[in-house]
Amino acid sequence: MPDMSMFGILNTALTGIHAHKLAMNVVVHNIANASTPGYSRQRPVIEANPPIPLTTLTQPSFPLQMGTGAKVKTIVRLRDAFLDVQYRQVNNRYNYWDTVLSNLHFIEQLLAEPGEDGIRSLVDNFWNAFKEVMSDPSSTASKAEVVSRAQQMVSQIKDLYGRLEQLREDIDDEIVQRVSEINQMIKRLADLNNKIRTSMMLNSPPNDLLDERDRILDELSNLANINYTEAEDGQITLRIGNQIVLNGSTYRELRALERPYGKGYHELFVGNSQLILSDGKLKALMDLRDSSIVKYMRKLDEFVLFITDSLNLVHRDGFESNGVTTNLNFFKKIEAFSDDPSIFRIKGSRKLEMGPYHTVTGIHSASSQVEIEGRRFNSDDIVLSFGGGSSNVLNVSAGTTIGDLVGSWNLLGTSLRVGSHAGGYRLYLEDSTGSLRNKLFLSLGDSLSQMGFDTETKGYITIKESDLSGLSSGVYNINVEYTLEDGTRQTETISVDLSSGVNLSNIEASINSSSHLRAQIYADPSTGENMLVIVPDEQLNFDPSAVKVLSDDDFFTESNAFVRNYEVLKYKDTLENIFYGQTGFDPTRPFTITINSTDIEIDPAVDTLETLVEKINEKNTGVLADLTPHHSLVFRASSLYDFDLRMMEIKGPQGFFEAVGFVDPDGDPNTFDWSSSFTLVSKSDDFTTLSERFKVADILTFDRAPYDEPLNIVNQFEVSSSLAANPANLAVDVGYALENSDWNATSIKPSGGANPELLETIQNLYTRKILSNGKESFYEFFGGVVSELGVEAETASNLKNNTEILRQEIDNAREEVKGVSLDEEMVNMIEYQHAFSAAAKVITAVDQMIQTVINMVG
């Protein structure tokens, strides 16, 4: 009869020993690897052996299922794959922000702001040096200081730029190195894939190999965003970014290929497709190299481009203290070396100053003629006119209208008119010969300003009729010295002959026989008394300080001559005057300049060059308009269009662009055709066409750069060599232009070293909003950079901290599952040890039982 033999029982006990010995091995393995990084704990799965059906002596009819002991079925590895995926994603983010932060932090240390010696202090000190010159323009020391501070600023900015470029280079090196690290890891993973597959085929999970693979995947997740799926045979398919790099045991490496431009920085490819990453250290490095750092370098480029050009154009228009040298650059001019550069700035060749005045506009925007003509003067007044060797008086009575005055106006060949203008009506004074500059109009009261004209107060010598008692009848000889507007001096002796009577008419007649003085009698509107006013003529610019009395036989003292204030009609450099008489020009209609589809309407009767510039700049079209001190028009391209006028479309009347000196399509520098429309620049024009088109103007070009490279303008930043060699050449005097007949001031004369105008213009340049597309001035620009950098870095810091904490939490959760707990292993160890001892005891017992049986037989 079959039965469990004694030896069978021994065997069963032996399985117990084996199983627990194996289990102990697993415990020992866990304990040995308690601190191995990336180790997942293992657990033996002990299962009971399948039973054997046996019939026994005591139960012959049906078999009993006899247990045959235990076995270790498999060793299980405890790990949560889901948590692994989570961890790798967060780790990715963390590494991205960590890399970004540490590099941004480096940049903010370079800027050293806020601080006493940061980049802003250099710029501030440079500009402050100009203030120093202003308070002491003759001092060569203060000029040398300006040049020295300029050089400091130049060298610091270049240094900063150089370091940023160096940072990019270092980052590129790191990228290449990391790529090779990644490739190593991919190779190992491929190898592991193979081994794991073999092992799985043999049905034994290769726990330690799987741990190795997970370790590599963790490390890989530092560098790039990965995606993987596990197949049934245990192999994984790995994707880095958008490319598959591992499939089974075939793998593809990452390639870092040099770019064909710039410094040959590397782009990443897998095979022939570009690798696009979205997270991780590598992406952070590439973003920094191609975007963040480039952005800050371009800000420096913008700064240098604008400061060089705007300061240069102002400086060129000035003279140094001795009035000899002019047209010098402050900084070295920025140049382009390629044959398809960007055009940053165009400056007109014509200096639109000191031309003839034909018209001056008073009240405008009236809706009807009657509105103007019906206005009444509210007090008595007189209007005097002087010029061309004659003078006139016009009486204005209270209650009369402007219309009446228009009718009776007959002064010096000019006409006072009401005409249509810009859809409405205006009052204007016109002189068809264009010689208003040589005509002076005065009023005692405010009649001129009531008519809407601009006036200024000036004092002229006046003599009252009632004050003549101190004079004696005889001849007074007055020796005068005139200073003409070109600087030459003339003397003259004027004989005031009162022998036929001491009265104003005799004085008037005598003065009018002089070469440069004109006298006019008028009746004072409030007292009715006769007065005589003496005015220097147009060759002295109607300026009393151009006449010096050397001796007068006491004439002026005896006659109680005094200086009386008059309201003088001021002329404005309206565009109407500048463009008067040009072909097809209609001053009564506004004209339009279109920049990038934005229309800018200009009213020539009212607008001057200054208001034209303001109107253009208000519209934020991307073109920044400017005026040099001697009134050349300047167009610059702002950051909106990458500082390139060629990216824009500018259209307007041909006459306008010709008159400011931008172009000369008909080859005739004196005719300007307003009837044709002209496209100044458009995207489709190539550079050869443009440079031919702008040959009369002055353009500034620089080499283009791809969007992920800086403009390299800072590399050309330098103080001009002639100024560096001799700081006394610093321009301080803007001088003055001489009158001309065609609004093109070709002759500029120095006016003396302490004329503060040029230095004021330079100082005001500091606060004019010409950077960042008209939003920031030099004063604020680096503040904006600091702010931007601060926000970027602060964000990176916050995100880094957040992801760090999150990563920590997830890692903790992973650890919870896969970590070795020594206490647990201890308990297991005791359990297995006891079971082992018990099984061993059973063997001893069975051994004795067998002995008993053997002894029974023999």
Add this chain to the structure above:
Amino acid sequence: MRVTNKMISDRVLFNIQTSLKRIAKLHDQLSSGYKVRYPSDDAVVAKRASDILTRKRELEQFQRSVDHVQTYVNAYDSALQTVSSITQRLRELLVRAANGTLSKAEREAIAEEIDKIKENLVEVANTRIGNEYIFSGYDVFSQPVENENGTWKISTLPASDKSRSILVLGHSIDYGVTASEVFELDSGKNVFQMLEEVSATLRSNLNETQISERVSNVFLKELSYFEERITRTIGEVGGVSRFIDMVNSRVQDLDFFFTEYLSKERDADITELVTDLAMQQSVLEAALKSASRVLQATLVDFVR
């Protein structure tokens, strides 16, 4: 929830690290004195601080300009005071000369003194600070008053005959005084020429009545005009001086304000920091102590 030894040690380490990071940051703030050192600490405050520092540098420059102008204004003031006292003497002399009972010798004596006074005035008009003539408008290197062929002229060109100015705090301050403002009468005749005429008259062969008439009707009147001009100019210079004082004190106030503001924004509160630091250090100590306890105990120690 399962807690492994590694979890505990990781956590302990993390907490100690956090505590150390905080201590490092506090120490950094304490030793530099700044709460905000880099823009990444607080972008808004950093930008404000940066702006304020720029403003302060600007104010420093304004202060220097104002000091420079002060020198000039003082020079003008003292020159004009000299001129004023000279005209007092001039008046005395002219009043005496107007008296018809002087002898030829007495008139000669007055004429000589008037000549000296004229030279004095010319010197004052040609006052220099360093090598700049203060009365010659923009043309600082040319002497304003010169004698050309026996005639005294103010030779500044009209285009340069304007007062110098500087730009401070957005105000343009005209601080210069030109020779023609002070030494020219309304008619355009200058005082030096007038004094020439006076001494020529006194030395001439005209009879006494004619001389005294001329002196009282003409010269004394011209002297009044001159005195008026002096008084007016002294007043203007005084006005500029007061304005400069006001700008000066405004600049100083602003500087003070900005320094205070900057300090509030950027500086660290030392007391607060020291307290914080002390607290963090005790936290660190507690963390370390408890860590040592926790890390030690495992079952291994107790199993025989």
